[in-house]
Amino acid sequence: MNESSTGLSAPGAAAPAETPSTEPAVPVTAAEPNGTAGGRALAGMAVLRSSAGRNLGLVVALGLLCVVGVVTAGDRFADVDNILTILRLAATIGVVSIGMTFVITGGGIDLSVGAILALASVWSTTLATQAMANDVHWLVMVVAALAVGAGCGLVNGLLIAYGGVVPFIATLAMLASARGLAEILSDRRTQIINVPAFREAFNGEVLGIPVLVLIFVLVAVVGWIVLNRTTFGRRTLAVGGNPEAARLAGIRVQRHTVMLYVVVGLCCGIAALMLVARTTTGSSTHGTLYELDAIAAVVIGGTLLSGGRGTIVGTVFGVLIFTTLSNVFTLNNLSISVQSVVKGLIIVVAVLLQQRLASRSKT
Amino acid sequence: MNESSTGLSAPGAAAPAETPSTEPAVPVTAAEPNGTAGGRALAGMAVLRSSAGRNLGLVVALGLLCVVGVVTAGDRFADVDNILTILRLAATIGVVSIGMTFVITGGGIDLSVGAILALASVWSTTLATQAMANDVHWLVMVVAALAVGAGCGLVNGLLIAYGGVVPFIATLAMLASARGLAEILSDRRTQIINVPAFREAFNGEVLGIPVLVLIFVLVAVVGWIVLNRTTFGRRTLAVGGNPEAARLAGIRVQRHTVMLYVVVGLCCGIAALMLVARTTTGSSTHGTLYELDAIAAVVIGGTLLSGGRGTIVGTVFGVLIFTTLSNVFTLNNLSISVQSVVKGLIIVVAVLLQQRLASRSKT
Amino acid sequence: MHGIIKKFPGVLALGGVDLEVRAGEVHCLLGQNGAGKSTLIKVLSAAYQPDGGTIVWDGGTVSLTTPVAAMGLGISTIYQELDLVADLTVAENIFLGHEVSRGGFSRRSHANAQARALLERLGHGEISPTRPVGTLSPAAQQVVSMARALSHRTRLLILDEPSAVLDQEEVRNLFRVIRNLTAEGVAVIYISHRLEEIRQIGDRITVLKDGRTVATGLQVEDTPTQDLIQLMTGRSIEYVFPPRRPADDFGDPVLEVRGLSVSGVFSTVDLTVHAGEIVGLAGLVGAGRSEILEAIYGARRPSTGTVSVAGRRLRSGAVAASVRAGVGLCPEERKSQGLLLDHPVFHNITVSTLARFSRGGFLNGAAERAEAEQLTTALDVRPAGVNRPVRNLSGGNQQKVVLARWLMRECRVLLLDEPTRGVDVGARTEIYTLIRSLADKGVAIVVVSSEIEEVLGLADRVLTVREGVVVHEAPATELDESRVLDLVMEGSVA
Amino acid sequence: TSNSPETSNASGGTSNAASGSNDEAGDTVTIGFSAPAADHGWMAAITQAAKDQADQYEDVDLKVAEGTNDVNLQISQVETFINDGVDAIVLLPFDGAAMTPVALKAMEAGIPVINVDREFNDPNAARVTVLGDNYGMGVSAGQYVCEQVGDDKGAVVAEIAGIDSLPLTQDRSQGFKDALATCGQKVDNRVAADFTVEGGERAASNLLQAAPKIDALWNHDDDQGVGVLAAIENANRDEFIMVGGAGSANAMRSIEAGDGVLAATVIYPSTQGADGVKMARLLVQGKAMGDLAEVSVPRTVQLFAPVVTEDNVDQYLPSAFES
Numbered sequence A, B: 001m002n003e004s005s006t007g008l009s010a011p012g013a014a015a016p017a018e019t020p021s022t023e024p025a026v027p028v029t030a031a032e033p034n035g036t037a038g039g040r041a042l043a044g045m046a047v048l049r050s051s052a053g054r055n056l057g058l059v060v061a062l063g064l065l066c067v068v069g070v071v072t073a074g075d076r077f078a079d080v081d082n083i084l085t086i087l088r089l090a091a092t093i094g095v096v097s098i099g100m101t102f103v104i105t106g107g108g109i110d111l112s113v114g115a116i117l118a119l120a121s122v123w124s125t126t127l128a129t130q131a132m133a134n135d136v137h138w139l140v141m142v143v144a145a146l147a148v149g150a151g152c153g154l155v156n157g158l159l160i161a162y163g164g165v166v167p168f169i170a171t172l173a174m175l176a177s178a179r180g181l182a183e184i185l186s187d188r189r190t191q192i193i194n195v196p197a198f199r200e201a202f203n204g205e206v207l208g209i210p211v212l213v214l215i216f217v218l219v220a221v222v223g224w225i226v227l228n229r230t231t232f233g234r235r236t237l238a239v240g241g242n243p244e245a246a247r248l249a250g251i252r253v254q255r256h257t258v259m260l261y262v263v264v265g266l267c268c269g270i271a272a273l274m275l276v277a278r279t280t281t282g283s284s285t286h287g288t289l290y291e292l293d294a295i296a297a298v299v300i301g302g303t304l305l306s307g308g309r310g311t312i313v314g315t316v317f318g319v320l321i322f323t324t325l326s327n328v329f330t331l332n333n334l335s336i337s338v339q340s341v342v343k344g345l346i347i348v349v350a351v352l353l354q355q356r357l358a359s360r361s362k363t
Numbered sequence C: 001m002h003g004i005i006k007k008f009p010g011v012l013a014l015g016g017v018d019l020e021v022r023a024g025e026v027h028c029l030l031g032q033n034g035a036g037k038s039t040l041i042k043v044l045s046a047a048y049q050p051d052g053g054t055i056v057w058d059g060g061t062v063s064l065t066t067p068v069a070a071m072g073l074g075i076s077t078i079y080q081e082l083d084l085v086a087d088l089t090v091a092e093n094i095f096l097g098h099e100v101s102r103g104g105f106s107r108r109s110h111a112n113a114q115a116r117a118l119l120e121r122l123g124h125g126e127i128s129p130t131r132p133v134g135t136l137s138p139a140a141q142q143v144v145s146m147a148r149a150l151s152h153r154t155r156l157l158i159l160d161e162p163s164a165v166l167d168q169e170e171v172r173n174l175f176r177v178i179r180n181l182t183a184e185g186v187a188v189i190y191i192s193h194r195l196e197e198i199r200q201i202g203d204r205i206t207v208l209k210d211g212r213t214v215a216t217g218l219q220v221e222d223t224p225t226q227d228l229i230q231l232m233t234g235r236s237i238e239y240v241f242p243p244r245r246p247a248d249d250f251g252d253p254v255l256e257v258r259g260l261s262v263s264g265v266f267s268t269v270d271l272t273v274h275a276g277e278i279v280g281l282a283g284l285v286g287a288g289r290s291e292i293l294e295a296i297y298g299a300r301r302p303s304t305g306t307v308s309v310a311g312r313r314l315r316s317g318a319v320a321a322s323v324r325a326g327v328g329l330c331p332e333e334r335k336s337q338g339l340l341l342d343h344p345v346f347h348n349i350t351v352s353t354l355a356r357f358s359r360g361g362f363l364n365g366a367a368e369r370a371e372a373e374q375l376t377t378a379l380d381v382r383p384a385g386v387n388r389p390v391r392n393l394s395g396g397n398q399q400k401v402v403l404a405r406w407l408m409r410e411c412r413v414l415l416l417d418e419p420t421r422g423v424d425v426g427a428r429t430e431i432y433t434l435i436r437s438l439a440d441k442g443v444a445i446v447v448v449s450s451e452i453e454e455v456l457g458l459a460d461r462v463l464t465v466r467e468g469v470v471v472h473e474a475p476a477t478e479l480d481e482s483r484v485l486d487l488v489m490e491g492s493v494a
Numbered sequence D: 001t002s003n004s005p006e007t008s009n010a011s012g013g014t015s016n017a018a019s020g021s022n023d024e025a026g027d028t029v030t031i032g033f034s035a036p037a038a039d040h041g042w043m044a045a046i047t048q049a050a051k052d053q054a055d056q057y058e059d060v061d062l063k064v065a066e067g068t069n070d071v072n073l074q075i076s077q078v079e080t081f082i083n084d085g086v087d088a089i090v091l092l093p094f095d096g097a098a099m100t101p102v103a104l105k106a107m108e109a110g111i112p113v114i115n116v117d118r119e120f121n122d123p124n125a126a127r128v129t130v131l132g133d134n135y136g137m138g139v140s141a142g143q144y145v146c147e148q149v150g151d152d153k154g155a156v157v158a159e160i161a162g163i164d165s166l167p168l169t170q171d172r173s174q175g176f177k178d179a180l181a182t183c184g185q186k187v188d189n190r191v192a193a194d195f196t197v198e199g200g201e202r203a204a205s206n207l208l209q210a211a212p213k214i215d216a217l218w219n220h221d222d223d224q225g226v227g228v229l230a231a232i233e234n235a236n237r238d239e240f241i242m243v244g245g246a247g248s249a250n251a252m253r254s255i256e257a258g259d260g261v262l263a264a265t266v267i268y269p270s271t272q273g274a275d276g277v278k279m280a281r282l283l284v285q286g287k288a289m290g291d292l293a294e295v296s297v298p299r300t301v302q303l304f305a306p307v308v309t310e311d312n313v314d315q316y317l318p319s320a321f322e323s
């Protein structure tokens, strides 16, 4: 997809070519080639500064939400435990969204994340897997979930890259199939896990921070490095921005596309484990509608739905905004329905604002 | 959106330029300019023939399903009443899918159809509307549903065409908001209608054919004519095919885009009325996940998800395939889970087959 | 390359082509639009897989299955359509696919330094390696493509119409780089429709016609231009412009532009075009001529100024209003701005004239096709047949389709942006004649072209644009090429 | 009152009740069965129990249209039953009101409809209605909470509801509220989940933050309760008592063990579908319910919603459903 994918050509909207994510603020650039430590530090700061700039709208939005939280719920909101609760809730969908960021940046989309998550959660908690986990090691469950995630991602990727099925449709088919499979496998029962070691490993805390949150942070950091600092990441941008150019430049676009779907599949596997640990169950209903939440978070964050531009930091903000919203609503005993309406408004306002900021920063 | 939106560039897949939908088989064309009745009739036949050709895969798929139905369920399947059951089931989602065909052909997508349907069903069945309907005329309910549908479509369209929000996101926001609104409006209660005239009007039969099915047929026929035989349809193809070129050719792309979303909104309004009549209720849970079903049906039918090519006949086939599938499963007491898996497989196989056929017909 | 065959659905693009290139030479590939030049070099760079034939490299037969394989041999290509990723930086684009990295991690400062070195070697040190390519002008993007080609260990460099987006100064610069390369023993395949460039840079020539080699290995010095044209077209034609009308023969003013500006791009353009008159806009690439046309057309919202057609003011920023008032535009980028590539030819022709074929919104498809057929026959669009998707036509024929759209519309003002870009000699003359005959019918025409010769030969009056300002205006007969060049360059040279 | 736990040693379920001559084989009865998607332990148990029940009779041919949450599809399933000319239809509607017209159509076609759990809005649409007692469930839970914390005027009572848009959820909440009112309590914090484990966990995590101190918590559904308990454990909270709903075996085992916050659960019988099948069979074969003097099957049967606590859990555990 390219710009014209918006299906319109408003003079203003036709060229929302925001400064891409890797370019530091201008003056510092000159210092960089020297490769000195000072230059690097400066560049690093510039990255931070410019990324804060680009994400200003998101920071403001999250800040506003927090202010609302503090005003309406006071200490109950600004409590360490509450913050950790928000982060724990954000962790699962966050990991999925990081994976989604890669696929979308690479010009695709994945509607099957929720279903893959469900299938992975079921597969990793079948009686057989659990028995083996108890006999051998709880890592068996981890391997099972990751294998299922990667496997489904592989199928998606092959269908899309080599079968020529558009991503929306291929993953829609996977959505139906994977959830169906999860139901068949679990016989639609909630599978309660009985592997104490697994639960301990995932539900513990390190330095007061829940392991689940740490996993989220880890996935986000790795995701950021991969997207911004490795050839894999650069190629993802190229494949998403102009697949034909990428192909002619010698990038194996098809293989790369497959890898992207495997990456998001793996993220679903990780998220499945986190959800299994959190709920102590595997179930075919896990992850329902995660696809829409993840896509919303990614796009709110500033990743271009048409591919070619992606930001992990933005995605993390997107996830936090939605999770905080839901927390503030619950703290205030407000209804899911109102929350739903507000969520819709936030999505629209955020995207409109981003465009406004982007076009202002250009002139 | 253009070709590159598939996010890949497999040599085979990169140019799926099938002959566009309005082009009849070649030899007859020469006769047509005379405008004689004979020429027209011939042209008509050619259209039928070529459309049968293009939809061959779909005809075969539906045929196969019917064979399976007859073999496994015998007379219970091949019964007039059962056929009518299938058609009645297909009618609601069918009308939505026709609208969706327009939006997708025009290069957009609408994830909010189910939510708009729900909101329209709720709005047209509030106590106030019903009271007015009983006082004045049942058409009040019809007007209410259509107005809500068109209104939501208008908001979608304005956001997309003038706000520059990508269709996926704008309609995702509408999905959240409209369903939230429907819940607030109905207080999450099922609203039972008490307007006998309305129920009679919609639940009757004409010549043994249920009114609901007739509405579906009518919408499909009107949709076909509009897409293939009017300037509106031609412009839709142009806007979906290359919005920038369409704009420079003097088409008001933005206005046209808005109209497309209003059209799909109207279809949702019609579908809402049909569902209200069928269930005698308005509810915020109506139409859940219709968006995915409709998109799947449209794409199975052969409409290009990236815009620029659309087929109403294909969409009708797509809807019928899914509905018949579910009927065959019900007749054979098979599980929804297996059905879900099969549905995923059908989607993939149908799309792959279409590509194979398209590329063969090209050489 | 021997007997290369490439089929596209319904078209035999290459029907057995032979080409032989030696180290250190500039081998020019000539041929009309659709002759198969681009297809041939795409086969050579493995962007396409051939349906037959062999490629011999250094004496051994090779089979190039992926672009990587071709690059591995040292074949670098600059494609006709720019092939850069807009959101990546200059350096990232240059090293795309062979990134400067260690263990999968990018080494950005190294990449930037190397990119800067390459750009300096190309004489464009001013292009910052960290700028996103999408923000560069087409000419600068061409330089980046060039740098990318040089970033490989190149033994054969293929350039497909590199000069199409470059002005004369840039072209000279390009030739300097090419000469340096050939001196190092690199072989170059050079494709261009500008025959005078071939004279300047080429060593030997291969001519393609309808997907076949009609002559190969011609020495440039020994081959007169006449012969080349004969080979390309199969007939002998003059590179001629149709005669002008006397200056006092024009009708009333049709197009009147007053104080038109788009902030940051061009300012206060005044322009009057009479019925039957052709006005040319000369200038360097990036001078803002396309934007002037777009603003007149309403495709770009002007910050100040008015446009009137036949005395009636046009609503600013509204293309549809302009079209209704009888203005037409053939945009610069045919494929992305002009055409519905996957739609049949007749859709593309009638798209602006739908109202004529409709009654109450219902279309008369037969009439539509018939009229389109007449036009394509008159314009000699090849291959014939209005149901073919435009994607399958060559560049020149695609341009004719766009022209046909406005011919059908019978508009009063026609804005042409680079109407002959990428169009071969034969078709060029046809297009010139067509434009002149339109003017003779009373259409007011504005032409933008980067070829000064074309502007001078075609237009009655020439406006010279420099950095968004009209700096000079005179009848074409009072100007010659060097004078215009002077005007155009003044600011940038001095 | 009759719902208090003390009186609940009367038989709660009906599964093993009506025996005797009624079970002797008669003419073969074809029964169509349709229920919402079994995406939830209780709902799965409903369908399973109906199937098991049918298997016990050689004269019952049960056609199960697999569950769906799309009323449009469910209507067409019932239409298929009508086309097939089944002898009776057991219908657990996704939405009672929405399924009323098609049920009426079946009744008009001479096919008796047994309405299970979610009630139609027209009494003519069903020959027999088998209902759980949703309002009563709320009342039972409320009364139990009153007994435990009723004296403490500052007690914090919280509620985690199921899918808010279902009438049954609204009934349960109403019952809970009404019962609490009798002892001067009210619901201080309420969130709705979606009957899934994940939804329960998410809702509970947020709720536990919203209410730093809780005295009693009622969770409508033991399936989502698995997630609720996980959230409570993650938050290291144990200062309150929790009451469950529906009565899964899992919840009962936890009550039996007595090591967690779960002190009780209110049964919502998952045997309703099975009862529906039994009654459909009796109805078609023209038999009466064994222990009643009445000669035909009654019009409405409402099942009892007893509270299960540590004291009586052994009595209910065997018939509880596995989630």
Ligand SMILES: Nc1ncnc2c1ncn2[C@@H]1O[C@H](COP(=O)(O)OP(=O)(O)OP(=O)(O)O)[C@@H](O)[C@H]1O
Pocket: B015, C008, C009, C011, C012, C013, C031, C032, C033, C034, C035, C036, C037, C038, C039, C040, C080, C391, C392, C393, C394, C395, C396, C422, C423, C424
């Ligand atoms: N992707 C394609 N699909 C179908 N036909 C094609 C395709 N690309 C090129 N062709 C056809 O192949 C023939 C050769 O085209 P090619 O682009 O090689 O010509 P060219 O010599 O480069 O012309 P130009 O000077 O206009 O660039 C033309 O007839 C064209 O219509």
Ligand SMILES: Nc1ncnc2c1ncn2[C@@H]1O[C@H](COP(=O)(O)OP(=O)(O)OP(=O)(O)O)[C@@H](O)[C@H]1O
Pocket: A015, C136, C137, C138, C265, C283, C284, C285, C286, C287, C288, C289, C290, C291, C332, C450
């Ligand atoms: N989308 C854009 N955003 C910012 N600047 C732009 C954009 N498009 C063009 N410009 C700038 O506007 C000026 C004029 O552009 P353009 O290259 O179209 O001029 P031109 O004279 O029409 O050239 P050509 O000969 O290629 O048609 C240049 O300085 C260019 O960099």
Ligand SMILES: [Mg+2]
Pocket: C037, C038, C039, C080, C160
């Ligand atoms: Mg070419």
Ligand SMILES: [Mg+2]
Pocket: C286, C289, C290, C291, C332
């Ligand atoms: Mg230009």
